[in-house]
Amino acid sequence: MSEINLQIDGKEVVATEGMTILDAAKSVGISIPTLCHHEKLEPYGGCRICTVEVEVRGWPKLVAGCIYPVEKGLVVRTRTEKVDKIRKVLLEEMLAHAPDSEELKALAQEYGADRDRFEKHPSFCIHCGLCVRYCAEIKKKNAVGFVDRGSNREISFIPEIAAKECWDCKECFPLCPTSALQAAYVLAGALMTPPEEAHSGGCGCSCSCGSAPEKQAG
Amino acid sequence: MTRLNSPEKLECARKDIVSRIDPTKPCISVCAGAGCLASGAAEVIAAFKTELDFHGLTTEVNTKGTGCPGFCERGPIVMIYPEGICYLKVKPEDVPEIVSHTIKEKKVVDRLLYEDPATGTRALRESDIPFYKNQQRNILSENIRLDSKSMDDYLAIGGYSALSKVLFQMTPEEVMGEIKKSNLRGRGGGGFPAWRKWEESRNAPDPIKYVIVNADEGDPGAFMDRALIEGNPHSILEGLIIGAYAVGAHEGFIYVRQEYPLAVENINLAIRQASERGFVGKDILGSGFDFTVKVHMGAGAFVCGESSALMTALEGRAGEPRPKYIHTAVKGVWDHPSVLNNVETWANVPQIINKGADWFTSFGTAGSTGTKIFSLVGKITNTGLVEVPMGVTLRDIITKVGGGIPGGKKFKAVQTGGPSGGCIPEAQLDLPVDFDELTKAGSMMGSGGMIVMDEDTCMVDIARYFIDFLKDESCGKCTPCREGIRQMLAVLTRITAGKGKEGDIELLEELAESMGAALCALGKSAPNPVLSTIRYFRDEYEAHIRDKKCPALSCKEMIAFHIDPAKCKACGSCFRQCPAEAIHGGKKLIHIIDQEKCTKCGTCLDVCPSRFGAVRKISGEPVPAPVPEDKRAIA
Known part of the structure; x- marks a missing residue:
């Protein structure tokens, strides 16, 4: 397995081929929130709460950390203003379905999401699959x-x-x-x-x- | 039918077919495309057959159902060859006159010709009609020349000569080089250069590769690909086989939506015919190149037009997009390199091979080469399919080809690119039609749907319409798209119902930003109809929210109908025809609409005689109090 050097939140990270941004971040103690991710299951990329910003050839791009494979020289930012704003809206949208979910409530606190922003939808399910x-x-x-x-x-x-x-x-x-x-x-x-x-x-x-x-x- | 096992045999067969065609023999070509069939083309063809039989002319005159020539507004379209006379809106009852006058006496039936609405002059041939005159029909022009079910017709106009050229005179690299030089960009939406996908796939080490036709055309109002695959299926098949040769693929798929039964029928027939003559299967034309192709019917999901969703569906699973961080050209169907191009893109390939990349790039702009087919629909005089060189302005398409807005109404906006595109206002009409320019304007080329809207269209309601469409058509896998659309629809519905709040526009923009995190291009582009209408028609949003007024007088919950007491002549038309019995009338009594009962169907406005013009629509202002009973009498 070849080594891949990349940068996450300003930290130089050495990862191996086949790893995702999420794996690489975890290896250096940077936590990216996830909801639909599970170690035993195939990556899914459905909830998008793990959205991070990467720079590809100088262009910023939003990608899902749980599926995006590490690349040489990749620059990843896990907590930009844009990322935080998106995570907040996604949480508010999911809280409309499951306002009492402990996991969602904890994340809502972290990102300042308003649990009552959107009209409640009686379904519980957030489609994490x-x-x-x-x-x-x-x-x-x-x-x-x-x-x-x-x-x-x-x-x-x-x-x-x-x-x-x-x-x-x-x-x-x-x-x-x-x-x-x-x-x-x-x-x-x-x-x-x-x-x-x-x-x-x-x-x-x-x-x-x-x-x-x-x-x-x- | 014997298989043709060499290029010489193909040319012999072609000569034989051409020699059997008598160019002086009269031929009646009736458009048998979906639009004309809907307006009675099948009956017209049947009437011609009966009539020719009656006159004993069956062997002397050919009749054929052809592909769509595009002027759907005036269908069924009948062309009489060799003169090339073009008759429009032909009904079965016109047939005896056409046969006795035009076929037997070589006279023209004037009333069936195109008449210029301004000058009154009549156009004899297709090329004299402004709708056609202002187009560059490189691809579409073949449709009317072909019986879409006849392979001989396709061979007669040079069909499969590009394939023969490629297999015997060019290496795959040379084919790739020609396509690269032509800078052919994908006609299905994003405008990704075709050669890049081809090259990426060719260079992938996996020996199993696929080439695929995307015929899952799903944008509301778009029917370009339908006309091509129904009318000229062999050209798409030929393009696909050439692509397979260049890429090194031996298997292909044609993904057609099942809502296009005629397309499914014609492409299946074309594949069968091509297999019988040796253009598909083992050792094509004796070249040693093998290629087989299967037709896959889509199950009606719009999202399956997205490449990764289409490939998931091809594998037999629910059509959901998957992340494309590794391109499908490298890892596509069953993880094998897969080149997916849209119908129109493939249809361009044989022409590029035959006429050369230089010929192709002589049309269009530097960044967007060739021609593009658009389906021009909505509030436009000439509804139909138009093919123009890239770079012409939207204004030219709408006024010169489309004939402008009917009914003396004012142009408001044109929606391009389907649900992923945006609305372009009057001020931007001189924008050239070009992949990059349309994107800069906040819309996109998309597959070529072009919906024209006039002053009666509410732009907030249009945004709501597209988001409502996507509510059912999003696959629902990822949160930003599924939930973003749900919330956007709630906001837009609220605004169009007159219940909009301050901050709603900003909320829409915030939701749109979050949808940038969606999994596929469909989700990422879903906010475009909303963002582009906010960008160009923000005043309409504000009028809805602040003044509770729909400036286009279109949103039902924000308008009211009112009878002007000074103009009402008590004719009783509205009183009699109101389906809700909401009008109080009587002999010589000013009529009054009961606002409680009114369903806002607009019948009263339609039936009020124009010489009175007493009924009007109002929005954003209170309905005037009804005339007191003692003042209702008209002297």
């Missing part, structure tokens, strides 16, 4: 997935798989940075639906064509 990816990558069960797109995107347990796999596992619950309740809630809904009924209400796949269990409870 930890549950979805853990179930797919580690457990290889795909019992929970994302459904729909854009602002309507949400996590959903697939009743046919969840009914068989989830009761004895539930390893995704503690991963959730907002509230494990959400996962349990959705799961309970999925299991309460008898398979035949679930089938008649939808096609049984992860598309949101029907039989959405959360609707019953809501």
Whole structure:
């Protein structure tokens, strides 16, 4: 592995090829906040709270620290005014979904985010995808997935798989940075639906064509 | 059908096809593109067949359905060859007259010709019509000459000669050199130089490489790629095979959105025909070069037009963008080097090879070479597809080609680049159409959608429309895009509903800044419609927020309809036609709109006779109190 020299917040850092900015920063004790990152899982780059500024050929650029690979001579700034402002807005947007998440509250304090800036949206989920990816990558069960797109995107347990796999596992619950309740809630809904009924209400796949269990409870 | 296994055999086959074409034989070409089909082209073609049969002319006159020539406003379009007469808005009932007059007696049916609205003079040929005269149709002009389902037609106009030239007279490096010299930039959005992707991919050590056509055209109002792939599928296929040869790829994909069924049908047919004749498959034209290609139908997600999302979808997974810190040209589909170019980009390749890079760069500007196709839609006289050299001004496109704004209305803005682009105002209309100039103005070339707006369009509402579109079309993976769009939409909806607050413009700008941290180009560019309208039409935002007034009189919740008591003649038109029964009327009584019941549909304004002009729209001011009952009588 070849050594790569770069600069993070003014500190000279020696990293190895294949490392991300996040890894390199950690190696010299610079902490970059993360929400969707997990050591055991493939890098995802979804929450963007790890956004940092890098200089590429003299141009400043915003990149996700958890996925951007280290490059020779890279100049990284993890706490510029712009970065802090962006993290604040992202936190405020996520707090609209999960105002009581301990992780979010701690970060909000650090970045001066106002938990009540945006209108509350009753969903808890901040789409970090930890549950979805853990179930797919580690457990290889795909019992929970994302459904729909854009602002309507949400996590959903697939009743046919969840009914068989989830009761004895539930390893995704503690991963959730907002509230494990959400996962349990959705799961309970999925299991309460008898398979035949679930089938008649939808096609049984992860598309949101029907039989959405959360609707019953809501 | 025998496979052609040498360039000589191809030329023989071409000669044979050309020799069978009698240039003096009459040919009726009817545009069978999506626009003309929607306005009845299929019935027109059927009527021609019946009519020719009736006159016993079936063998003496050819009839064909061709690709879209672009003048969609006046479809169905019929061209009569060899004279090249251009008839517009042809209906099945016009067909007997065309056959008896034009085909049999060689006379022109005047009323079906283009008539200049200003001078009243009629144009006989396509080239005499201002819409066409002011274009440079390097690519689109082939459409009307081809039956889009006939490979022979494509061969007759020189099809696959560029491929033959490349395989037998050029090394991959020479092909790359020619494309580099032409400075062909990607026509799908960003304008990234095509050769850079090609070169990066070629130089990647991985022996498995892919070339891909992006035909997932999804911008509202854009249909350039649709017309090309439906009308001239072989040209795109030929471009793709040439690209594969240059890059060293042996497999390709054509990613077409399923909402374009005719495009899917025609490109599949083209691939089948090309395989039968040996342009696709093993040992193409006996050169030893192998290439196969598959068509992949998109499932209707706008985001799949983004390169990494398209590639994820090709792999059979949900179409979500992934970080491109390593270019897809190096690590794309299944982590193999993948060159993705848009339909129009590929369509340019055979022409560059045949006519040379110098010919190509003779069109356009130094930084943006060649021509560009735009779909000109919205409040414009000549809706359709236009192809112009890069560097012409927006004003020329809108006035000379587009024929200006209909109905005597005033131009307000033109939206370029789809949901990632921005709105350009009157003051910037002399801007040349060029990748870099449009970006500087806060918009972008995008794939070529051009939506013209007149004075009746509210710019805040347009921003809201695009953000609403993106709310459903963002993939939802990353926070800045998903949540930023959600919050932006809330603010814009509030402003257009008359509930805007001081600080809303600044909030929009702050949200836009945070979206700079989005994962893909779609998310990063999503705020453009908002930022460009704030930049050029800030006064409209302020009027909505401060004065609760929509200056364009368009936002429903901020306008009211009022009948001017001095002008109302009690004709009863509005009274009878109001669907909400919100109008109090009566014989010789001044009519009054009940504001509580009014749904603001605008029927009263439409039906009030223009000689009275009593109904008006108001915004930002209180509705005058209704006339007291005792003063309603009209003497």
